[in-house]
Structure formats: structure tokens, C-alpha cells
Amino acid sequence: MKIYNSLTQNLDEFTSINPKKVTIYVCGITPYDTTHLGHAFTYISFDALIRYLKFQGFKVTYTQNVTDINDRDKDTLQRAKEQNIPWQNLAKYWTDKFLSDMKALDWIKPTNYLFASREIPSMIKLIQQIIDNNLAYIVNGSVYLDILKIKDFDKLSKLSKEEMLQKAKDFEEDLENPDKKTPLDITLWKASGANQPTHIPSFDSPFGKGRPGWHIECSAMSISTLGEQIDIHGGGKDLIFPHHEAEIAQSEGATNKIPFAKYWIHTGTVYYQGEKMSKSKGNLIMVSELFKKYSPNAIRWLILSNNWRKDWEYKEEDLIKAQKIVNLIEYLSFHLRGGGTKKDTLEQFTQIMNKDLDTPKALDLLIFLIDKKQLSAAKKIYLTLGFKNY
Numbered sequence: 001m002k003i004y005n006s007l008t009q010n011l012d013e014f015t016s017i018n019p020k021k022v023t024i025y026v027c028g029i030t031p032y033d034t035t036h037l038g039h040a041f042t043y044i045s046f047d048a049l050i051r052y053l054k055f056q057g058f059k060v061t062y063t064q065n066v067t068d069i070n071d072r073d074k075d076t077l078q079r080a081k082e083q084n085i086p087w088q089n090l091a092k093y094w095t096d097k098f099l100s101d102m103k104a105l106d107w108i109k110p111t112n113y114l115f116a117s118r119e120i121p122s123m124i125k126l127i128q129q130i131i132d133n134n135l136a137y138i139v140n141g142s143v144y145l146d147i148l149k150i151k152d153f154d155k156l157s158k159l160s161k162e163e164m165l166q167k168a169k170d171f172e173e174d175l176e177n178p179d180k181k182t183p184l185d186i187t188l189w190k191a192s193g194a195n196q197p198t199h200i201p202s203f204d205s206p207f208g209k210g211r212p213g214w215h216i217e218c219s220a221m222s223i224s225t226l227g228e229q230i231d232i233h234g235g236g237k238d239l240i241f242p243h244h245e246a247e248i249a250q251s252e253g254a255t256n257k258i259p260f261a262k263y264w265i266h267t268g269t270v271y272y273q274g275e276k277m278s279k280s281k282g283n284l285i286m287v288s289e290l291f292k293k294y295s296p297n298a299i300r301w302l303i304l305s306n307n308w309r310k311d312w313e314y315k316e317e318d319l320i321k322a323q324k325i326v327n328l329i330e331y332l333s334f335h336l337r338g339g340g341t342k343k344d345t346l347e348q349f350t351q352i353m354n355k356d357l358d359t360p361k362a363l364d365l366l367i368f369l370i371d372k373k374q375l376s377a378a379k380k381i382y383l384t385l386g387f388k389n390y
């Protein structure tokens with residue numbers, strides 16, 4: 001299989017580190033405002049990849065996280081404060097909503113589904129390794145990764161320093177912190193400080209009380225569950241910088257094993273009404289709302305009819321069309337019989353998917369098979385792509 005790798009910016013032949021085994025880490029949600037169609041697009045795209053790897057005979061070990069805490073005050077912590085409820089309750093509420101939506105879409109649940117707040121020891125261990133390797137410094141109980149000591153701190157994003165500063169600003173990274181040697185240095189551990197508001201959690205560490213940085217969470221959870229080097233690391237493409245660039249710098253800085261992840265896979269962005277779907281723009285399409293009118297299979301069809309790494313615009317007419325197609329497929333495949341599964345049909349499917357996981361083309365093949373009354377073959381492909389068998 002060839003797959004587009006953001007690290008090499010190339011369609012690379014996929015070969016796993018260990019034969020017939022794949023380790024994959026996909027960055028998970030920050031638990032609020034879940035689950036909008038952008039989330040569903042990312043996680044169902046990876047679901048299709050994982051199902052296809054399994055179809056190819058790989059044993060897949062898959063880790064995904066929940067960023068229920070991080071070094072910034074916004075996100076879950078800030079919202080919990082605004083709503084005057086404990087942050088743990090808010091994180092659990094939105095995570096449960098996400099998991100139930102994804103279950104309805106019939107995703108394969110990750111082998112390891114981890115809450116950052118429960119994995120602090122592995123983060124502390126990794127930070128200590130980075131300090132021992134002389135790549136980090138401590139000021140007032142906070143720990144920072146010294147990016148000037150990191151060779152190729154652009155190997156994934158290929159951004160200039162100016163572009164990095166702009167992106168970091170967009171993500172509200174703590175650029176003006178006077179304790180940092182350079183603005184782009186990465187916060188590995190944020191000290192609680194004497195005046196920390198009470199709604200923000202605090203954990204004990206050898207560096208003092210505090211909480212982990214956002215980026216170190218994923219490095220630590222990936223290494224603790226999948227090992228120092230993994231096959232695939234994924235997420236939405238907006239995570240390339242600073243999050244994933246930081247993960248590489250931290251992980252390779254701690255373990256000295258290069259590469260941390262062999263293939264970096266980034267999904268495209270979903271637009272609605274001409275803008276990226278986001279809470280701040282007020283243009284979120286929630287999956288739970290779609291369930292009121294459309295079946296999970298129709299939503300999966302809509303998602304897989306878009307190339308996983310391209311941006312696309314949600315239009316309801318496309319979902320209506322998807323619903324009609326899945327209704328027809330389900331009626332024909334499960335109420336009629338016939339056609340047999342020809343070997344060359346499955347080979348055709350494999351060829352299509354082996355070219356960068358081309359699910360839109362695979363769906364075209366499915367429609368073609370239905371048209372030709374090759375119903376058994378169509379059903380086999382339908383189920384391999386993760387559609388539910390009604």
C-alpha cells in the first residue's frame with residue numbers, strides 16, 4: 001500500500017516496523033463541543049485505514065487520547081469554571097457524548113483510550129529523560145524544551161520561523177512568557193504558582209506542583225502504550241504545527257530513537273458555509289443532530305466519499321444523496337442474493353485502496369458492482385469499509 005506521508009511529503013510505500021503488526025496513535029479530542037462532523041471525518045477516516053490494515057492481515061494496536069487537561073487555561077478547564085462545575089465532570093460528559101456518537105458510527109474503539117489526567121507518571125518520566133539529555137531547562141518550577149538545541153525543528157511542518165510564530169500565536173501558545181529562552185520553546189511542565197485559580201488541577205512532580213504541557217501528553221501516551229517508535233501517527237492537519245512538530249522534538253529528544261513515527265497522516269478540514277467548521281464561527285454540524293434524519297451508514301458514506309486528506313465542504317444535498325445510495329445498497333445486498341465474490345473484484349478493490357486509501361473510488365466500485373448485480377462482492381466491500389450490516 002502507498003500512503004501520503006506528511007513527513008516526507010510523498011506517497012510512500014507502507015512497511016511496518018514489525019512484520020504484520022501496526023502501531024498507530026491518533027490525537028484525540030479536547031472534550032467539549034463534541035462530536036461535530038469535522039471530528040467524525042477525522043476519526044472515521046482513520047477507522048477506514050485501520051479496517052483496511054486489518055483486512056490486509058495486520059494486527060493493529062491503536063492508541064487515542066483525551067486532552068482533559070493541558071498547560072493552557074482555556075478549553076475544558078476554562079469552560080468548567082464558566083459553568084461552575086468540576087472539570088472532571090465536564091470532560092466526562094463530552095467524552096461520553098463523543099464515544100456514543102462514534103459507537104453509533106460503528107468505529108473500532110482504540111485498543112488504548114487514555115485520559116491525559118490519568119497518565120501523569122509517564123509524562124513526568126519523559127520530561128525527566130529530556131532534562132537528562134540536556135535539552136530542557138527549569139525556571140520557577142516550569143520545564144521548557146529548548147528548541148534551539150533541537151536539530152531540524154521543522155522536519156514535519158517545513159515552516160519558517162516566522163510562520164511558526166504565527167501558527168503558535170493562533171494556537172495561543174505562551175509566546176510572551178519571560179521565563180522562556182526563545183518564544184517557541186515548548187512548555188513541558190507548567191508550575192502551579194502561588195496564585196493559580198482553584199479550578200485548575202495540580203499534580204506532584206520532581207519539578208514541583210504543576211500540570212503537563214499539551215504536547216508532552218501525546219508523546220508520553222504514545223511511548224508508554226506503543227513503544228519508542230511507532231508506525232503511524234495521525235490527526236487533523238491543523239495539528240501539524242505546533243503539536244506534532246513538538247511531539248517529534250520531545251519524543252526523539254527523550255529516546256534518541258529516530259524516527260518517533262514512520263508515517264505522519266493528516267486528515268483534511270471540513271468546511272460549512274464557506275468557513276472551517278468551528279465553535280467560534282458558530283457553524284458546527286453536530287453528528288447527533290444528523291442522526292435525527294440520517295442513518296450512521298449514510299454519514300459514513302458521505303465521509304468516505306471525500307478523500308481523507310483533502311478539505312471539503314459539507315452540503316446537506318450530498319448527505320441526502322448518500323442516504324439514498326445506502327438505502328438501495330442495503331435493500332439489494334440484504335434482500336436479494338447472487339453474483340458471487342469474484343477474486344478479480346476484490347483485487348480491484350485492493351488496488352484502489354492501495355493507492356493512498358482512495359475511498360471515494362472504492363465507493364464508485366461498490367456502485368458499479370451493485371449496478372452489475374454482483375451483490376456478494378458489493379456486500380463484502382461494504383462491510384470491509386465499516387458499514388453496518390443491518
Ligand SMILES: [Zn+2]
Binds near residue numbers: 026027028218243
Ligand atoms: Zn496529540
